[in-house]
Amino acid sequence: MARINLILLALLTACALGLVTSQHKARKLFAELEREQERAKQLDVEWGQLQLEQSTWAMHARVQKIARERLRMSVPDATRTQVVSQPAPAGAVR
């Protein structure tokens, strides 16, 4: 009788310790998850800011100005443009 009790006691202690350990592990993992989610949110914010920056730099007015003034480019006028119709019936070029 006493032996069974002792075995049960040992079993109970082991289970209790196991529970404590797994709970601790779960919390640690959860904290990590939380951190990563926070990081994801941060990155999301940063992505938004980068998008904003990109579209600010790429504003057509700015691109046009730089192309025209700094790179001395210009829109080719219609006489210097050749339009190639795409699904060309027998390579018709207009």
Add this chain to the structure above:
Amino acid sequence: MNYAASPVLALRLPLWRSRMLLALIAGGFLVLAGRALYLQGLNNDFLQQKGESRYSRVLEISANRGKITDRHGEALAISTPVKSVWAIPEEVQFSSQQRAKLAALLELPPREIDKRLNESTSFVYLKRQIPPQVAERVSELHIAGLFQNREYRRYYPGGEVMAQVLGFTGADDVGQEGIELAFQSTLAGKSGSRRVIKDRMGQIVEDTESIREAQNGRDLALALDAKLQNLAFSQLKLAVEANKARAGAIVVVDAKTGEVLALANLPTYNPNNRSRLSGAQLRNRVITDTFEPGSTLKPFTVALAIEQGKVTPDSVIATAGGSFSIGRATVHDAHHFGNMTVAQVIQRSSNVGAAKIALGLPAEAMWNMFDSVGFGSAPRLGFPGEAGGRLRPYKSWRPIEQATMAYGHGISVSLLQLARAYTVFAHDGELMPLSLLRVDAPLLGKQVISPSTARKLRDMLELAVQPDGTAPRARVMGYRVAGKTGTAHKEENGGYAAHKYVSSFVGLAPASDPRLVVAVMLDEPSAGQYYGGAVAAPVFSAVMGGALRMLGVPPDAPLKPLELPPDGSEIKEDV
């Protein structure tokens, strides 16, 4: 001393005393047990709540407002988180050094900070919507009584170019104007919340329940093409400045799908910095303002007459003499060309011709024509403040009114309605529904006139931009263009103002298979010129030419340099 020998034990006390003691103690326990049962079993909500409040917290999960992009996905409006700095004035304690640093970071004069902190409220914003990096440096100052909360701020990289279309949001990220207001429910996110368990250090250790999922707002793809929009805006700006106009508006519509590819207004404002705004800057004239269109309505009168079989493009109208009386009123033509064919009435924009054609038509049919191309009723884009214009019931028309309506007086329309109505000519007689949002499957149009009439009108409108028409400056090299000028006196105090005009031009190209409809309007051009053909047509030409090239539309005319008539020599239309 031996316990057993204690004389107290030898005393014989009455039995009731010990019984009473037993009863009292048992009673005490009973009360305790009852109380315990009450607190833990029957009425435990209160304590449970108190206990939970020690470790459990409800956290707000913020949701993003959706982006607005153009048709190619280029961002036109983005929300990014910013911080607002607020204070509880009574609790604020800082050294003068901290104060100076704070003032520098917030870009406020130190006196302003003192003033706000001396207000007798328990809550005051020091500065709203500052960048997160600045906010971090503010919190590094460790000033007691100073707090921050997270807000969203909307940025518009396009700035003034598309300000009136997009509108803007207020400090609370709620749409107040334009698309932001019209599609508020789509764009707005719904913030969620969840319950968590926090430990002593304030770290979250467990997620207990998700009360509400956060829902980010949906992104919105507009029909606008940022490149085209920029082209339209810059050309309009040049024209408004050159002609010293009070205002200007332009709209570019895809004739195939009814999408609004560009829509610009002047004067405008910078939506990223709205410190001084006037109503004139905010108004989206294309959609919310109406004006008497003038001659741009003539094609509809002629289309109806052709539909009804009253005339053909070659019928001769007796316009000789250049004036025509109805009752006490007289309709004038500025130039006398003798009798004209119907096609020439459009080409040279003859009021007498249009009036005579109109008087051969039943008023009801004319009303139906105007109504079916969308005049007099709002275009239902979902945009705030859409104007429907004025189209009076035909029963109240007098003959002179019917005659003047034929050339666009006594009726008012918005520029958007005008552009939409011209899709009838561009789309072989079908009126296309317009859309501010990108359309993936083409919408169905409504057949208003027969395809053959639409084609005849297109041919007439092509004549109007030839050297002997009213708008040779509307031509585009390499493309066949069709369009009509409009010049009208402005209405003022119930009458017409003598020297204030609205000049407009509506046209389509390429005429062989129209792809775009462009409508331009300039309000009170006052640099000398005021005819639609001189003021609005060049804007049309520049925008149409650039747009067709950007869209890669193949030319349908020989690439010959255009010969422009010398300044002021073209045929003036009648005002």
